[in-house]
Amino acid sequence: MxxxxxxxxxxxxxxxxxxxxxxxxxxxxxxxxxxxxxxxxxxxxxxxxxxxxxxxxxxxxxxxxxxxxxxxxxxxxxxxxxxxxxxxxxxxxxxxxxxxxxxxxxxxxxxxxxxxxxxxxxxxxxxxxxxxxxxxxxxxxxxxxxxxxxxxxxxxxxxxxxxxxxxxxxxxxxxxxxxxxxxxxxxxxxxxxxxxxxxxxxxxxxxxxxxxxxxxxxxxxxxxxxxxxxxxxxxxxxxxxxxxxxxxxxxxxxxxxxxxxxxxxxxxxxxxxxxxxxxxxxxxxxxxxxxxxxxxxxxxxxxxxxxxxxxxxxxxxxxxxxxxxxxxxxxxxxxxxxxxxxxxxxxxxxxxxxxxxxxxRFEGSKHHPDEQPLSLGDTRVLIMGMGRTGTAAYDWLSEDQPKLMGLDSDPAKVTQHQKEGRNVVFADAEDASFWNGLHMPAIESVILAMGDIEGKLIAARTLRTMGFKGFIVAHTMYQDEARQIQEAGADEAYLTMSETGVALASHLMDRTPAKPSLIVGKSV
Incomplete structure (x- = not known):
């Protein structure tokens, strides 16, 4: 043939x-x-x-x-x-x-x-x-x-x-x-x-x-x-x-x-x-x-x-x-x-x-709404990446931390979160213009929950370059990526599967054991 x-x-x-x-x-x-x-x-x-x-x-x-x-x-x-x-x-x-x-x-x-x-x-x-x-x-x-x-x-x-x-x-x-x-x-x-x-x-x-x-x-x-x-x-x-x-x-x-x-x-x-x-x-x-x-x-x-x-x-x-x-x-x-x-x-x-x-020099004086500089106001905790992990972190923190904001680069996802009542806005962590226009006077902690390693590295490195002294935490699937994220400036980088196992075990430990109705070795 x-x-x-x-x-x-x-x-x-x-x-x-x-x-x-x-x-x-x-x-x-x-x-x-x-x-x-x-x-x-x-x-x-x-x-x-x-x-x-x-x-x-x-x-x-x-x-x-x-x-x-x-x-x-x-x-x-x-x-x-x-x-x-x-x-x-x-x-x-x-x-x-x-x-x-x-x-x-x-x-x-x-x-x-x-x-x-x-x-x-x-x-x-x-x-x-x-x-x-x-x-x-x-x-x-x-x-x-x-x-x-x-x-x-x-x-x-x-x-x-x-x-x-x-x-x-x-x-x-x-x-x-x-x-x-x-x-x-x-x-x-x-x-x-x-x-x-x-x-x-x-x-x-x-x-x-x-x-x-x-x-x-x-x-x-x-x-x-x-x-x-x-x-x-x-x-x-x-x-x-x-x-x-x-x-x-x-x-x-x-x-x-x-x-x-x-x-x-x-x-x-x-x-x-x-x-x-x-x-x-x-x-x-x-x-x-x-x-x-x-x-x-x-x-x-x-x-x-x-x-x-x-x-x-x-x-x-x-x-x-x-x-x-x-x-x-x-x-x-x-x-x-x-x-x-x-x-x-x-x-x-x-x-x-x-x-x-x-x-x-060819730019106009007015910019597209998706490219306007972003001010985080009095936000104290910032979550970058609002997928499943970022959403879970947001929902858990929102019970005790009202000054919370999520960022995501997917407009459809941002719209969905806003409909569900979350404080989420569009932003792309890999875009240098986002960081140039970012104003974050009250931020104390940042959670890096983006899906790709590049975004986490860029975010951690840029935050430290900007002089951010607060706590940065991230999650990843692999040990070598965790090391890279920490070297880029994050305080902690947790392995996703390991933390899932810890969470499952904590649910087991929190469960109140029921009293046994039978005592082994003795007749009732």
Whole structure:
């Protein structure tokens, strides 16, 4: 089976580019081009097969399904996300379309569709970069992901229009799909945490969503996205997304191999990719100034823009439907953008610190509500991280300590706590601007209950650097992390599982033993 050899070769090149700090999909695409080159020089026939085409299509469906799982209205319903994404899309198309028409001597339609494909940013690259730095829930991370979701929705609309499919009368059934949500939620609850969870995701994305929508004359891509969105508000939606992430990546290997095997790039394709690479900085600059116009600070605008300064695999998916002859030039453009974007995003914070003085001059006098300096007033105990551990600590302390406040970087979690009557506000401990604007005159103790070690280290170190002399306590799962937290400035770092055992034993000791009704060895 040739596909097995191709995928093995793709793995080798994917691993190679990963070792130099680039996304593996650059290696997958390169593998396709190398195979195509081998075919031309040796005369061996290497062409796309039905199996590879199906693998590629499954990868696209799974990608859209996982996008749907992140499609929560609260993540995109904000001025900076909706306004920033739509304005950037409109301005990019307005500039790129006449530019491509004049420079490349294309038709207006082709130039417009190419401009649309180049307007998108990479969901895969941005999500991976932000996740690796634990910044998905930071303010700039949420803005970037929200804009990417808006772009994905625009891409889906373009694909549906370009495909020109005429739905059947049965397509009206989709308006009743929300009625299935309780059933889907129960299935997700019953699927556990192992292989059944993955199989449920594959069933919904590929069979019910993909084939189901296709059978009534609708786009299979739309079906995968819709069924993902129906589960987006379930508490375990992110667990399902993470479970499918690797499966999706494996299938997407076929998509990029398919592009490369289609043929080697010619001079015009390389010229197009070079021009697209040269104008790439303009994409990031436009995002930066648009986000500043929506009152973001220079830091957040810079970090979000840098995450979005690349071309997207969604542009390739759109091209596969609307402009198949332009797949190779676009694929090289996407790969080149990854080569430049991935290393820059690794050093994004250092880059901002270097240019902060110049960039901050473009800030407006009014800032976004999520970025206003925070005053803790007369709060005496501060809990950073309001997950299960932080919430339990808050509830226990609230009985004796009224001057208590919780902080969390997840806006949805903050809103829920506020509805339940807790004094919790939004803040990101990994954001330097939060610490710069923090005023905490009466704080005596701080509990570090964030989920990740980086946040705890940053918080402990920054508190001590600011001159805080009070008590800092944290929890962690591992002994080596406990040592790191204490070295960063915490007074104590308790092991979560050990403290759980102590708590269980204390419940046993507090229990009043009942008097025995029988005395062993004596008759009653």
């Amino acid at each position: 040739p596909e097995a050899i191709w995928i093995t070769f793709a793995f080798g090149l994917g691993l190679l580019v990963r070792l130099v700090g680039l996304p593996p999909l650059v290696g997958y695409l390169a593998a396709g081009f190398v195979l195509s080159g081998i075919a031309e020089t040796t005369g061996v026939v290497i062409e796309e097969t039905d199996v590879l085409e199906r693998i590629a299509h499954l990868g696209v469906l799974l990608l859209l399904f996982t996008v749907g799982l992140k499609l929560k209205l609260r993540s995109i319903v904000s001025p900076e996300v909706i306004g920033g994404s739509l304005l950037h899309f409109g301005i990019t198309c307005a500039i790129f379309t006449p530019g491509l028409y004049l420079l490349m001597e294309l038709s207006w339609k082709t130039a417009f569709l190419l401009a649309i494909a180049l307007s998108f940013s990479s969901t895969v690259l941005a999500a991976k970069v932000l996740e690796s730095k634990r910044e998905l829930r930071a303010f700039h991370g949420r803005v970037a992901i929200g804009i990417l979701i808006m772009q994905d929705l625009i891409a889906l609309v373009v694909m549906s229009v370009a495909a020109g499919q005429t739905p059947s009368q049965w397509a009206l059934i989709i308006f009743g799909l929300p009625l299935l949500r309780p059933v889907l939620f129960r299935l997700l609850d019953a699927s556990g945490h192992d292989e059944l969870l993955i199989l449920l995701g594959l069933l919904l994305a590929l069979v019910i969503g993909g084939l189901g929508f296709e059978s009534v004359g609708l786009s299979s891509e739309l079906g995968a996205l819709v069924f993902g969105a129906m589960l987006a508000n379930h508490p375990r939606s992110q667990e399902l997304s993470k479970s499918l992430w690797s499966v999706k990546e494996v299938f997407l290997v076929g998509f990029f191999l398919q592009i490369g095997i289609g043929g080697l790039p010619d001079k015009s394709a390389l010229l197009f990719a070079i021009i697209a690479g040269l104008v790439l900085p303009l994409k990031g600059i436009l995002f930066f100034f648009l986000l500043l116009a929506f009152r973001l600070r220079a830091r957040s605008g810079f970090l979000s823009s840098l995450a979005l300064a690349n071309y997207s695999e969604f542009g390739l998916i759109v091209a596969s439907v609307a402009l198949p002859e332009w797949l190779v030039p676009l694929a090289i453009s996407v790969s080149l953008s990854f080569v430049f974007s991935a290393p820059l995003n690794r050093f994004s914070h250092a880059l901002y610190e270097r240019f902060a003085h110049g960039l901050s």
